[in-house]
Amino acid sequence: MIYFDYNATAPLHKNVIKKIQSLKFEEFGNPSSVHKIGRNSKKIVEEVRRNILQSLKAKNYDLIFTSGATESNN
Numbered sequence: 254m255i256y257f258d259y260n261a262t263a264p265l266h267k268n269v270i271k272k273i274q275s276l277k278f279e280e281f282g283n284p285s286s287v288h289k290i291g292r293n294s295k296k297i298v299e300e301v302r303r304n305i306l307q308s309l310k311a312k313n314y315d316l317i318f319t320s321g322a323t324e325s326n327n
Contacts, residue, residue, distance in 0.1 A: 276297065280293055280294050280297055281294070282294040284297075284298045298318070302316050302318075
């Protein structure tokens with residue numbers, strides 16, 4: 254089967270799936286929280302933000318994570 258609808262969704266790399274699975278059980282805190290688990294989650298979010306910007310060679314840009322297309326469009 255050939256999948257042509259990458260606008261709707263795309264397959265995840267196996268390493269991404271493994272990372273997400275480990276984070277769901279080990280670092281599951283709300284990154285906006287002030288407790289230790291939340292602060293650890295915030296560190297992970299900021300590390301991911303830096304990695305994405307670095308991969309895109311996008312210095313001095315803001316990267317905003319949203320819950321989906323509707324929120325992004327608004």
